[in-house]
Amino acid sequence: MTLLLLAPRINETGLQLLTRARFRGLTAHTATRWEAPEWLAELRPAHLYGGPLFADVVAGVLGVAPLEPPDDWLTTLPRELLGRQVTVTTLAEARGLRRPAFLKPPNDKLFAARVHPDGSGLPGPDALDDDTPVLVSDVVTFATEYRLFVLDGTVRAASRYAVGGDLAVSPEVPPAALAFAAEVLATGGLPSAAVVDVGQLADGSWAVVEANPAWASGGYACDPDAVLDVVLRAAGPAESLTPADRRYVRPLPEVVR
Structure with a gap:
């Protein structure tokens, strides 16, 4: 069974x-x-x-x-698909940042993913190991953001989840988002089942937000049957x-x- x-x-x-x-x-x-x-x-x-x-x-x-997804997947993408510079470093090095940046653990929720004025507020060595990976991203503004459940390189389910940084769930996903997603997925580098978030920047261009494990991601307004297909593969x-x-x-x- x-x-x-x-x-x-x-x-x-x-x-x-x-x-x-x-x-x-x-x-x-x-x-x-x-x-x-x-x-x-x-x-x-x-x-x-x-x-x-x-x-x-x-x-x-x-x-x-x-x-x-690999910790460094975002860093492997062409700049035109990111709309910003993204690097992966260690928590020890990230603590030394002296500029604003969006900082997050690649796959785990070890600390809050958000814009930091610098790296001084990150968890110290008494809380997390110095070699914990951290994604460092230039600060950009996403006008709208969409969640995509991907199976074998194809979007199986999609949903809008944010507008202007605020939660705004809708099943309506514009064709341009799916066309951009196809361009992103063609670059490879992901498991056969994953979640990819994409968004439209304030200037109207499209960019990848992040990738996450499908077995740990919310479906928002995605079709639950399609989400289940992806989850079963992602954690099987x-x-x-x-x-x-x-x-x-x-x-x-x-x-x-």
């Missing part, structure tokens, strides 16, 4: 995935604690949906290989991995049992 295990703090997307998975005949279950219940641990094939902390705890137990059985996806598996801590 195929299992979809969801994190305890289930969000609206999780509720939608729970419903759609059960409709398909999957065993969909919301964990009550940050662990894989013993009675579910032997169900195969298994999939998960939840944040990085949840994946780190349950993926190894369930035999799941969570796929995530390790034995089903393709050679191309092996490089994108999230490193998991050793499971202590």
